[in-house]
Every structure is written in structure tokens, then in C-alpha cells.
Amino acid sequence: GIQVEQSPPDLILQEGANSTLRCNFSDSVNNLQWFHQNPWGQLINLFYIPSGTKQNGRLSATTVATERYSLLYISSSQTTDSGVYFCAASATGTASKLTFGTGTRLQVTL
């Protein structure tokens, strides 16, 4: 099945800093989603982005499907951005079953 790898595994930022999270995947995809899991365990859907670029406030994401990677940009980070960021992908023709990466744990400090 498809492999999904995320980097870095851990990230500590000061409030106001910018960051880039990376997701590599091993196959052609029909779905690529980024999630934020907050400290209470809630899974928040950030982006559905199998290709192209999207922006939502301080967050943006880019997927280069031909090179099999996606990037999540967080600008002017805030303490509420802390938590774990997951990338998940489904390969084309697989009933859209998502495979999740192991996540990037982000801690934003004052």
C-alpha cells in the first residue's frame, strides 16, 4: 500500500515564528489531507489538497503530485497552533482508504 512519511517528527517554535511541515507519499493519490489534532484529541481538517496550493488565514498548503510531496506552512505561529499535525493520503483506485503519517508534534512557546 501507499507509504506516507512526515518530517520533522517534533518541532518547537517561539510564538510568531514560521514553519514548514513536509509530507512525502509513495504513490499517485486522489486524496491528500492535512489535519491538526489539538491537545484534547480533536481532529481538525485543515486542507483537502491532492494537488495545487490553498490558503486559509495563517496556514497554507502545497501539494506537488508529480513529485509526491506536500508542504504545510504555518506563519506567525500562536500557542493555539500547538498539537500534532497529520498528513493522510489515499492512492488512486483504493476506495479512498486513507493512510496516515506518524505526525509532526508542534509546540509553540511564548
Added chain:
Amino acid sequence: NAGVTQTPKFRILKIGQSMTLQCAQDMNHNYMYWYRQDPGMGLKLIYYSVGAGITDKGEVPNGYNVSRSTTEDFPLRLELAAPSQTSVYFCASLGSGTQDYEQYFGPGTRLTVT
């Protein structure tokens, strides 16, 4: 629309007990999925369904059963609960017939087996 709903939010089971985790969606989605998330890990697929009456195993199906008698509901049954099933369970759904493959997730059920 309520989206994807799950009940209960929390549950503690004793070893050997059984229970059913409920999942419902009101978006008329054909595809539904059950994932589990162990502490510190990403989610893994347990079972999925591509329509009423059709289910199939995912990556980690052992110890679970599912049924899909209606489009709206996709319950997950745990028989003979074991400590290894302590996890957070997420249900998700996806519409079909379009080029949009975004999955919508429920809030999760936190299960502890002791």
C-alpha cells in the same frame, strides 16, 4: 447538517465485555470508514464500506465486526474486549460520484479496556 456523529464520547470496558460504537452521517455519503488511533500514533483503518450491505477489512480488523444496513449508519462492534483495543476510534465518510475525495471525520470515541 450534523455531519458525522459518534456515540458514546467515552467508555470504559472490562476485559471480555462487548460493545457497539455508533457512527452516523447525514450527508448521504456512500463511503464510510472506521479508524483507530493508539497513543502517539497516526490513525489506522479498521473497516470500511462503499455502500449499504458492502463492507471490507482494513489494515487492523482483528477483534472487530461491522455492518452497514443503511446509508446513514456504520456501527463498529467489539466482541470480547481486550486491553490492546484501548484506543480512540474515529469514523469518517466520503461522498461518491464526484471528483472530491475529501473524508469528513467524527469527533471520536475514547475507549479504555481494563
